[in-house]
Amino acid sequence: MTLDALRLEVPDIREELADSLSDLHQQLASARALPHEHGLQQALSLLFRLNRCAMTLLERQRALQSFAEEYRHYAAGYNGHHAPPTLFVRLCGEMAAGFKRLLLQILQGRQPSRPHLAWCLYMAQHFLAQTLLRHYQLYHEPPASLWRDSHLLYWIGERQECLDEPVAAAFQPQSANTLRGLYQQQLLLALSNPFHLAEGEAPLLFGALAPLAALPRLQPWDDEDESEGPTVDLSDAQPCLALEQAPDGEVAYLRRFELGALLIALHEPAPLQSGRERQLLERVRQHWLGRQQRRHVRTDHSSECALVIGLPAIHAQLLEQRPTQCTAQVLDVSPGGARLLCNADLGAQLPVGQLLLLLGNTTPVLALIRWRHRNDEGLHLGLRYLKGLPRPVWLRRAPNSQTHAGVLQSTPVQGNAWHHGLWLPHGQFVEGENLWLQLASLHNQAVVPLAAANLVTPLVSRYPLKLA
Numbered sequence: 001m002t003l004d005a006l007r008l009e010v011p012d013i014r015e016e017l018a019d020s021l022s023d024l025h026q027q028l029a030s031a032r033a034l035p036h037e038h039g040l041q042q043a044l045s046l047l048f049r050l051n052r053c054a055m056t057l058l059e060r061q062r063a064l065q066s067f068a069e070e071y072r073h074y075a076a077g078y079n080g081h082h083a084p085p086t087l088f089v090r091l092c093g094e095m096a097a098g099f100k101r102l103l104l105q106i107l108q109g110r111q112p113s114r115p116h117l118a119w120c121l122y123m124a125q126h127f128l129a130q131t132l133l134r135h136y137q138l139y140h141e142p143p144a145s146l147w148r149d150s151h152l153l154y155w156i157g158e159r160q161e162c163l164d165e166p167v168a169a170a171f172q173p174q175s176a177n178t179l180r181g182l183y184q185q186q187l188l189l190a191l192s193n194p195f196h197l198a199e200g201e202a203p204l205l206f207g208a209l210a211p212l213a214a215l216p217r218l219q220p221w222d223d224e225d226e227s228e229g230p231t232v233d234l235s236d237a238q239p240c241l242a243l244e245q246a247p248d249g250e251v252a253y254l255r256r257f258e259l260g261a262l263l264i265a266l267h268e269p270a271p272l273q274s275g276r277e278r279q280l281l282e283r284v285r286q287h288w289l290g291r292q293q294r295r296h297v298r299t300d301h302s303s304e305c306a307l308v309i310g311l312p313a314i315h316a317q318l319l320e321q322r323p324t325q326c327t328a329q330v331l332d333v334s335p336g337g338a339r340l341l342c343n344a345d346l347g348a349q350l351p352v353g354q355l356l357l358l359l360g361n362t363t364p365v366l367a368l369i370r371w372r373h374r375n376d377e378g379l380h381l382g383l384r385y386l387k388g389l390p391r392p393v394w395l396r397r398a399p400n401s402q403t404h405a406g407v408l409q410s411t412p413v414q415g416n417a418w419h420h421g422l423w424l425p426h427g428q429f430v431e432g433e434n435l436w437l438q439l440a441s442l443h444n445q446a447v448v449p450l451a452a453a454n455l456v457t458p459l460v461s462r463y464p465l466k467l468a
Contacts, residue, residue, distance in 0.1 A: 014052045057105045089134040096127035118165035136194040137202045144237035151234040173207035181214035190239035192284035208277035215262040221254035229257040243290040260382035261373035308357040315405040318392040340381045353457025396436040420465040
């Protein structure tokens with residue numbers, strides 16, 4: 001199965017209905033003059049017909065903008081504790097369908113601008129999020145198609161590089177202002193055991209999540225990753241896989257929902273956050289990592305350590321050349337990783353995906369930065385340990401050509417064998433190249449074919465090796 005925009009669920013077009021919407025603004029104004037429930041019914045009927053009309057991109061966009069204003073009008077009556085009627089939930093679903101249809105028209109056009117595409121993706125996602133929220137508010141199970149389309153919109157945004165394009169859309173309850181944040185706001189709401197919320201708490205929680213929702217990150221899937229974040233299958237019709245559910249989808253569509261930065265931010269001062277919102281967030285956070293909140297037991301631990309940052313510096317350190325180091329404070333540890341606090345000025349050197357070597361009282365440990373978060377205390381880093389012995393190596397494209405620094409990660413396995421992984425700067429070599437490899441302790445070189453990378457970050461890639 002492949003993800004494609006054409007899989008978006010949209011209603012069929014019925015050409016003959018187009019003429020009946022020529023005086024749309026007058027009909028919407030007449031609907032507002034009716035009692036609230038009757039006006040809502042009339043607006044929904046008009047939108048239902050519009051979504052099944054053949055229209056140009058500009059006509060559909062203008063009509064949907066008009067309906068967005070009508071949506072704000074009718075939504076104002078349900079921002080408090082009042083649960084919305086089923087009609088309003090249907091209105092949210094039809095608004096999502098309209099913007100999904102508009103998105104298909106944009107994608108079928110010629111070179112859409114990123115802001116325009118981001119706006120349409122965001123609006124479609126927003127009304128899917130509202131449909132989800134209102135189902136939870138009414139304690140109804142959301143339809144599976146809602147999650148299929150939500151995942152697909154995120155996938156399209158990821159492919160089109162507009163996940164973080166800011167969108168100005170003033171809706172209540174408050175939504176995150178980027179597609180990434182809005183999508184993750186949905187995921188967090190779904191992970192918060194929403195059917196156990198008291199009446200009126202679902203919209204309150206949704207709004208409380210808005211300023212925090214962009215902090216987590218969906219990381220590419222890695223079988224060796226032992227972090228505790230939920231698993232998202234973008235090709236599946238559910239928000240996340242159950243804790244006991246083994247992922248069986250295509251690796252390209254699997255993501256690990258890394259919550260580390262969000263969990264720290266929850267404890268920071270938030271002047272605009274009400275006491276009720278704070279208590280609600282604290283209550284639901286236990287559900288975000290499942291009932292078994294951590295795969296590894298975390299131990300609070302306070303000690304100093306030294307960091308060697310980046311592959312070239314690690315290579316030099318392993319050769320005892322004493323490259324520049326920085327200090328950090330270990331806050332807690334587990335068998336799978338650790339949380340550190342370091343100087344905020346080091347932020348530029350410590351992006352997510354950076355390779356580190358931890359130096360302390362024990363054997364040096366290779367690690368990757370999984371998440372980061374900056375606050376008044378400094379820069380918090382979530383590290384994933386890379387088990388194995390790190391050794392410096394040199395790579396050449398020919399026996400006497402220029403040398404390139406690499407790090408060999410070697411892990412013992414049962415039967416006196418070893419698993420080897422070769423760390424190189426991302427993009428320096430490509431799959432299929434034959435490289436001449438030389439260990440620091442040996443004078444001879446071995447020819448190794450470069451297999452497909454099995455772990456990739458924006459900075460480094462790891463390639464599995466078979467060594468005699």
